[in-house]
Amino acid sequence: MDTTQTAVKLILDRWEASMHNYDVLLQSLSDDQLQKEASPGKNRGVYLLGHLIAVHDSMFPLLNFGEKQYPELTKIFIESPDKAVAELPSVQELRTIWSKQRTSLKEKVDQLKAEDWFGRHTAVSEEDFAKEPHRNKLNIILTRTTHLAYHTGQMIYLK
Template sequence: MNNQLIDEPASVFTEQIIKQVLQSWISQNRAVTSFFNKYSDDAYLNEVAPGRNRAIYLLGHLTATNDALLPLLGLGEKLFPELEAPFIINADDKAVGDIPSVTELKQCWEVINTTLTAHFSKMRAHDWLDRHTKVSAADFANEPLRNKLNVLLGRTNHQSYHLGQLNFLKEK
C-alpha cells in the first residue's frame, strides 16, 4: 500500500467518499433532468411500457421523494407538500386524478434540487454521518448506518431505478 495514503487522516478519506456520493446524486439528477427535456411534454403523458406508469407520474414521484429529503435530513419543510398525496401516498398512477402539468413538475424538480444542492454544499462529514429525523437516538446508537448519507445513497439508487424505467418510453 502507498505510504502516503497511510499517513492521511481518515477524515480526508471520509470527505472524499462523501463528495463521491454527492457527485453521484448530482449526476442522477442531471440525467433525470436531461430525460425530461428530451421529448415534447405530450410524450410524457404516455406509459413507459404497456400497463406501466406514465412518465409524468414518474417525474412527479421523483420530485415528491426528493422534496421529502428536506424534512428527512432536517433541512426544512417540504417545498411542495401537495405532491405527496398523488405521487407517494397514492402510488398508483391510474388512481391519481388531477396532477400538475409536466411543465409545473419540471419547475418543482428544479427548485427542489437547487435547494437540496445548496443545503448539501454546506454539510460536513459529521452532518452526513448523523442520524436522519426518522430514527431515534437509541436506534441510531445501535444502527449507526441509519444516517443521512445512507439516505442519499438510497435516493440516488431510487432515481437510477426509475430512470431505467423511463428509458423504455417511446415518443408517439
C-alpha cells in the same frame, strides 16, 4: 482530503451525476412523451416525474433541511398509484417544480460538512441510531440515488 471527505465526495458526486442524467433525459422528453406509460400497464412519465419530486421533497425533513416544499404532492404521487388521481399538476408545472426543488436541495446539501453526513436522519430515533449508525444522512443520499437511477431507467423507454 481525508478518507471521510473522500467517501462523502464520491457519494455526493454520484448523486449529482444521477440528478444531471435525469435532467438531461427529462429535457429530451416532450410533454406528450411524458404522458405515455413507460411500458404497457405501467406508470406514465408524468407520474414518475411527480413521484420523484415527492420523494425528493421528503429529503428536506429527513435531512433536517426544513419542511417539505410541496407536501400536497405526497398524496398524489406516493400514497396513490398512477391514474388513481383524476387531475395531476401539468407537466410544465412539474418540470418547474423539479428544477426549483433540485436547486434548493443542492444548496442545502452543499452546506453540510463531510462529518455531518454521518449524523442520524430524522426518521430514526437516537436510541436506534446508537445501535444502527449506518442509518445516517449519507444513507439517505445513497437510497435516493438508487431510486432515481431506477426511475430514470424506466423513463428511457418513453423515447
